[in-house]
Structure formats: structure tokens, C-alpha cells
Amino acid sequence: MPSLPSTIYPIGAYNLHGLVWQTSSNVSDVSDVSIDISNHKPYIICVDAYQGHLLKIDPWSEGATVLNNYTASEFRDATGLAIAGETLWITKNNGIYYCNMVDFELQPFMELPNKIDGIAVSEGGVYVSSSEVGKIFVFGRATRTLLRIMDAPGAGFEALALVGEELWVSDRTEETVYRMNAKTGEILHRGLTPFPNPVGLGFLDNELYVVYSGDENYIRENPNDLDEPFSVAAREKTFIHRLKFNQYKDGKLNYTLTNGYKVEMIYLEELSSEEPTSVYNLTWRVAYPTDNYRQKLLAIEPIGIPFEEEIVDGQRVAAFKLGNLKPEEARMFGWKATLELRAIKYELKDSEVDFVPELSEDMKKLYLIDDDGLSMDNPLIQAAAREAVGNETNILRKMLLIRDYVYDKLAYRVTPYIASPEEVLVRGTGSCGEYVGLLLALTRLNGIACRTVGRYKCPHENDQVMNIPLNQYYNHVWIEFYIPSIGWLPMESNPDDTGHRPYPTRWFMGLPWYHVEIGKGIFFETIQPQPYSIGELALNHVRFKVLEEI
Known part of the structure; x- marks a missing residue:
């Protein structure tokens, strides 16, 4: 059979x-106990x-x-x-x-x-x-x-x-x-x-x-x-x-992996400037996809021009040494990565984190500060941080309360730029990046280490069409929060905001297979020196292929 x-x-x-x-x-005598299962x-x-x-x-x-x-x-x-x-x-x-x-x-x-x-x-x-x-x-x-x-x-x-x-x-x-x-x-x-x-x-x-x-x-x-x-x-x-x-266990972390896919991802930059100008001694860095429980980087290769691998805060980064660029100079460069992507869901009960160690001083300096225009000194944001959690002390319940508070206050809208958390809270709508900004501010004010992660989602409509180019227009960001003695856990920014309670918890301590994690705790893409923004110099192209189910 x-x-x-x-x-x-x-x-x-x-x-x-x-x-x-x-x-x-397939046999007539179904009472015969000697029937082989293949029949x-x-x-x-x-x-x-x-x-x-x-x-x-x-x-x-x-x-x-x-x-x-x-x-x-x-x-x-x-x-x-x-x-x-x-x-x-x-x-x-x-x-x-x-x-x-x-x-x-x-x-x-x-x-x-x-x-x-x-x-x-x-x-x-x-x-x-x-x-x-x-x-x-x-x-x-x-x-x-x-x-x-x-x-x-x-x-x-x-x-x-x-x-x-x-x-x-x-x-x-x-x-x-x-x-x-x-x-x-x-x-x-x-x-x-x-x-x-x-x-x-x-x-x-x-x-x-x-x-x-x-x-x-x-x-x-x-x-x-x-x-x-x-x-x-x-x-x-x-x-x-x-x-x-x-199901798997690693230390205190229990997690479940479900279906995954081998995926090809291309990230390509095309030099394109409305006001052509000379740029000198330019190095362009793009982070690699990371390795973790749910995501494995099988291979990565340059496109257009070679790159040198660098390590930034423990993360692998592709450094393109472009040198001096003349006005209207044509270049395309980037990488092609082959990945294994699976869905992950962590299993952690409230009772397991009733008492957790205090954050280390190094973690506080990195992840409890306002390092990205988070408005943490704004009275409106400080009041929201207190209102969101009330008297709750359990770190998992606090995270859910903060998430649900943000979902109550915001509705999803694509925006042309990332506004400050107090502007977003007053406006009542936000993009994924603006959800992240408000979540970061409220969690950090409540003493929970939190960071931005992302960067793209593989197109994933219903069942997958294999080996067909799939183009993704929007990038995407979400967060990870840290529990001392446990580790970093993922939480989606806005997709679980269904507009009404109870909000699903599918991507609270979980990620679907089609999320691609690129560079954690570091910038996804940087240029040096920085006389211009990346958007002023280039246009990016992002393409996926689902190669096979694994």
C-alpha cells in the first residue's frame, strides 16, 4: 500500500x-486475526x-x-x-x-x-x-x-x-x-x-x-x-x-514544533536615488537570518557583489564594501538564504514564573531604557503603563495585560512613518512598528526586558505553491520579552488584535512558520558613514520561494 x-x-x-x-x-474474512495491516x-x-x-x-x-x-x-x-x-x-x-x-x-x-x-x-x-x-x-x-x-x-x-x-x-x-x-x-x-x-x-x-x-x-x-x-x-x-x-525540552523551556518548510529568501538592494550624489567609502551591512529552535540557516550566498561576514553583538552580518559611489552609479547587491522554518509554541504556566530572579544590571542597561524614541518619560505613557497592569506582579500575566491593553486602545492601520507612542495612543491606530513602540514602552516601564525583532513574512496564502517566486512588499516587526532564568520568548505585535475580547493567544509565546527572524537586538540594515538614510539611496527587493515541506 x-x-x-x-x-x-x-x-x-x-x-x-x-x-x-x-x-x-480487502479480504472477505475480516474476523481472521492473522490479517496483515497492509490489507x-x-x-x-x-x-x-x-x-x-x-x-x-x-x-x-x-x-x-x-x-x-x-x-x-x-x-x-x-x-x-x-x-x-x-x-x-x-x-x-x-x-x-x-x-x-x-x-x-x-x-x-x-x-x-x-x-x-x-x-x-x-x-x-x-x-x-x-x-x-x-x-x-x-x-x-x-x-x-x-x-x-x-x-x-x-x-x-x-x-x-x-x-x-x-x-x-x-x-x-x-x-x-x-x-x-x-x-x-x-x-x-x-x-x-x-x-x-x-x-x-x-x-x-x-x-x-x-x-x-x-x-x-x-x-x-x-x-x-x-x-x-x-x-x-x-x-x-x-x-x-x-x-x-x-514536543521538545531545553532546560526550563518546553516547546512544540509543528510543520515546517524549506524556503529560499532573497534580499536585494538596488541603488536608486532621486537626487544623485557622490558617496565616499560606503559600507552597507545587512544582517543574516538567525539560527534558533524554529529557524535554521542552511546556506547563504552573495548576489551582485561579494560580502564579508562580520559579527555584531553575537549576530552574523553581511558587510558589502561599496567604496566610493558616483552619481547615478548602478549597483545591485544582497544575499540569497536557504532556510528551514517551523512553527513554534512555548509552554509556560503562570505558576512557573511567580518568583523569578531580578534582571541583571547589563540587561537593565540594554532593555529597560528609552533607546528608540519610546516616550518613556511622557506622563501619558507612564500613566498607561500603570493602568495596563494594575496590581499584577506575575510577569506572564503582566505581559498579557499589557498586550490586551494595547489591543484595546489601538486598531491596525498602515502608516507612512513610525510615530511616537504618545501620538499613537492618542490617535488610536497604528502600524506593526507603532504597536511595537507602545508595547516596548509599557513593558520596559514595568521592569520587563523587551526588544524588537522581525523582519519579513513569507507569503503564506492557504496551501503553498512550491518553487514559484513570491514577492513580499511590506516588512514586519514583533517583540521578544525576557524572563530571567527562562530566556527570550516571542510575542506578535498586532496580528492577534482581532478587535474584540477575548483576544487569541496563538502568537503569544509562539510564531507561525512563515516568520523570518533576522538580527535580534541589532539593526537589520545599516550604512556607514551615514550622510543619508537607506531609503534615500536604494530600493529593496524581497522575494521568497517555498521549496518543499519538511
């Missing part, structure tokens, strides 16, 4: 939810919420068979799916239903006051999630009585799957899969999904697969419209993908 594909695109499916693996035998062909069952089709999906051909030929209308709008023995269970609106797997006639199990999302069923219990109230309810399968209530781990629609004593949860808003204790609700590990809109998950042996359903934009052609024959339209996008979920 050929190996299972990592990505499956079921033909004829619109809006898949739920995911259950089943196996069938059992696995297939997937999902429900299409749009058509109501209960689909049996062949993972190799991607063809699908409708199982509920005569009851499809009853399955429309179903969002949860589970199979226990010979009984199939679904959730739909605020109801739980079950049926046999012969005629697929749905029978009501119970109704709840709130809309239900996902479902998982054990021999004795029925687990259902409700994002409306942020809870997971457990009912007795025989008694239909409420056994217990657990807090939902995330902020959005959640699909469920039971594996022994563990409850696995995928959260659509958080773009996260959680591994939980099924009885206590304790989160054991969490990992980021490589794509948005996870709405179902299920295991085949030890392989975890996740189903994704959402919309994608595409260029629609209308030959009858001679003035505007092309327009942007939206269509459904649904597929199934294998999620690699690996």
Missing part, C-alpha cells in the same frame, strides 16, 4: 467539518456543512462517495462529527444527534441553550464544545446528564477528538491544536497549525490530520465585461493536511 499523502483535496467538497479515519479490508485500506469520513453530504474520502484518489444519499438535507450545517462503534454523531446548531451507519437517519440526543461546535464520543461520555460560552461540556452517554464542564482552551470554534485519556482540540481562531487531559481539562501541549481555519482533526495510528475550511480570493474572468473583464472574487477552499506535532 502506498504511503499516505500529506495533503488531500477532496473533489466535490465545499465546506468540510470533522474528520474520522476508518479502515476497510486494510484507510479512508476518511467528513461532513460537508454546505451540502449536507457525509463523505467517504479516498486519500489517494481524492475522490469522495456520498454515504447519506437520502438524508443529506438533515446533515446541512453540521459542524461536528464523531464515530463511536457503529454509531455516528454530529452537532448542528444547538443540537446533538446520532444515527446508525446504515440508513443515516438522525435521532436527537439533546439540545443545549447555546450553539454547539465540535463533538467527541467515548464509551461513556459525549464531549461537545461551544465557542459562544467558551466551554467544553461532558454528558453521560447513557444518562444524558451533565458530568462536568471544562474551560475551552482557545477563543474560537473548536473541533474535538478523543485519543485514550487525551482530548485533542483544534481552534479555528487560534490556529492551534491543543493536547489536553480529557478528565481535568489541563493543557499538556499546544501547537500552531500551518494554515488558517482548522475545523476538524483525527488520528490514523500516530499520524494527526487536520481539515481546513475557509474562503480564498482569486481573479475571476468575465469575458462579457469589456471594461473590466477581471475582478477579485471569493470561493470556498477546503482540504486535509497532516500535522506534525513534536
Whole structure:
């Protein structure tokens, strides 16, 4: 039997939810215990919420068979799916239903006051999630009585799957899969999904697969419209993908790495000046992508002209010795890097950092100062720093309070320049760099070491097109905060600001695979001497290629 594909695109499916693996035998006597596992062909069952089709999906051909030929209308709008023995269970609106797997006639199990999302069923219990109230309810399968209530781990629609004593949860808003204790609700590990809109998950042996359903934009052609024959339209996008979920420990740091990609990144500067002039003895430095748990620099090579490698505060930097430049002199120079990029999520409980050592004097001098126009002496910013954390003393809870305070005060807008934190706070909108400036000011005023990191995101629309040039126009920055005896932890600047509470925590102590970290604690790009700004002298080009999944 050929190996299972990592990505499956079921033909004829619109809006898949739920995911259950089943196996069938190629031999007639399925009671024969000597049957080799190779004789059992696995297939997937999902429900299409749009058509109501209960689909049996062949993972190799991607063809699908409708199982509920005569009851499809009853399955429309179903969002949860589970199979226990010979009984199939679904959730739909605020109801739980079950049926046999012969005629697929749905029978009501119970109704709840709130809309239900996902479902998982054990021999004795029925687990259902409700994002409306942020809870997971457990009912007795025989008694239909409420056994217990657990807090939902995330902020959005959640699909469920039971594996022994563990409850696995995928959260659509958080773009996260959680591994939980099924009885206590304790989160054991969490990992980021490589794509948005996870709405179902299920295991085949030890392989975890996740189903994704959402919309994608595409260029629609209308030959009858001679003035505007092309327009942007939206269509459904649904597929199934294998999620690699690996836990690691390094000292006091626990983290989970999920799917990654080998990526080629090119950063190129093209000399281009509106007011050509001579520049003398010019050295142009561009930082390398860094090496860490989630990102590995496999190779880097010069483009245009050679560079010399330098070390700046422990970071590798490419130094281009351009020398003397004449007016209107044409040059292009930069580097091409090959990277392995993975998603990372750190696991750290509040209770683990109730008592942490004091910051060293060196760290205070580096990361508790106003070194970038942060307005830390401004009364408005100082009052905001106090208001954000109140009486909280735990460093993790303080960071979340500061983040949520900034999210309450700001809405995302692209701006032509980075304004001061007090201007941004009064304005109420900001770019990623302006979110970072305000976050830095509030964290440092609260005694938490914090620094800017970034620099670019690989284009990452839904599933990846391999070996095709992908151009990125905007750069991006976020932050890292430092916990003594633990280390540096990442936190996104603005993407988790959804405009309303509860804000997701997917990128609090986590980063998706498509972030490229370049130069930590140092400037990404500098010129020396500095009679001009970089933007006055050159135009940059940034290009990515996703080479393969790793």
C-alpha cells in the first residue's frame, strides 16, 4: 500500500467539518486475526456543512462517495462529527444527534441553550464544545446528564477528538491544536497549525490530520465585461493536511514544533536615488537570518557583489564594501538564504514564573531604557503603563495585560512613518512598528526586558505553491520579552488584535512558520558613514520561494 499523502483535496467538497479515519479490508474474512495491516485500506469520513453530504474520502484518489444519499438535507450545517462503534454523531446548531451507519437517519440526543461546535464520543461520555460560552461540556452517554464542564482552551470554534485519556482540540481562531487531559481539562501541549481555519482533526495510528475550511480570493474572468473583464472574487477552499506535532525540552523551556518548510529568501538592494550624489567609502551591512529552535540557516550566498561576514553583538552580518559611489552609479547587491522554518509554541504556566530572579544590571542597561524614541518619560505613557497592569506582579500575566491593553486602545492601520507612542495612543491606530513602540514602552516601564525583532513574512496564502517566486512588499516587526532564568520568548505585535475580547493567544509565546527572524537586538540594515538614510539611496527587493515541506 502506498504511503499516505500529506495533503488531500477532496473533489466535490465545499465546506468540510470533522474528520474520522476508518479502515476497510480487502479480504472477505475480516474476523481472521492473522490479517496483515497492509490489507486494510484507510479512508476518511467528513461532513460537508454546505451540502449536507457525509463523505467517504479516498486519500489517494481524492475522490469522495456520498454515504447519506437520502438524508443529506438533515446533515446541512453540521459542524461536528464523531464515530463511536457503529454509531455516528454530529452537532448542528444547538443540537446533538446520532444515527446508525446504515440508513443515516438522525435521532436527537439533546439540545443545549447555546450553539454547539465540535463533538467527541467515548464509551461513556459525549464531549461537545461551544465557542459562544467558551466551554467544553461532558454528558453521560447513557444518562444524558451533565458530568462536568471544562474551560475551552482557545477563543474560537473548536473541533474535538478523543485519543485514550487525551482530548485533542483544534481552534479555528487560534490556529492551534491543543493536547489536553480529557478528565481535568489541563493543557499538556499546544501547537500552531500551518494554515488558517482548522475545523476538524483525527488520528490514523500516530499520524494527526487536520481539515481546513475557509474562503480564498482569486481573479475571476468575465469575458462579457469589456471594461473590466477581471475582478477579485471569493470561493470556498477546503482540504486535509497532516500535522506534525513534536514536543521538545531545553532546560526550563518546553516547546512544540509543528510543520515546517524549506524556503529560499532573497534580499536585494538596488541603488536608486532621486537626487544623485557622490558617496565616499560606503559600507552597507545587512544582517543574516538567525539560527534558533524554529529557524535554521542552511546556506547563504552573495548576489551582485561579494560580502564579508562580520559579527555584531553575537549576530552574523553581511558587510558589502561599496567604496566610493558616483552619481547615478548602478549597483545591485544582497544575499540569497536557504532556510528551514517551523512553527513554534512555548509552554509556560503562570505558576512557573511567580518568583523569578531580578534582571541583571547589563540587561537593565540594554532593555529597560528609552533607546528608540519610546516616550518613556511622557506622563501619558507612564500613566498607561500603570493602568495596563494594575496590581499584577506575575510577569506572564503582566505581559498579557499589557498586550490586551494595547489591543484595546489601538486598531491596525498602515502608516507612512513610525510615530511616537504618545501620538499613537492618542490617535488610536497604528502600524506593526507603532504597536511595537507602545508595547516596548509599557513593558520596559514595568521592569520587563523587551526588544524588537522581525523582519519579513513569507507569503503564506492557504496551501503553498512550491518553487514559484513570491514577492513580499511590506516588512514586519514583533517583540521578544525576557524572563530571567527562562530566556527570550516571542510575542506578535498586532496580528492577534482581532478587535474584540477575548483576544487569541496563538502568537503569544509562539510564531507561525512563515516568520523570518533576522538580527535580534541589532539593526537589520545599516550604512556607514551615514550622510543619508537607506531609503534615500536604494530600493529593496524581497522575494521568497517555498521549496518543499519538511
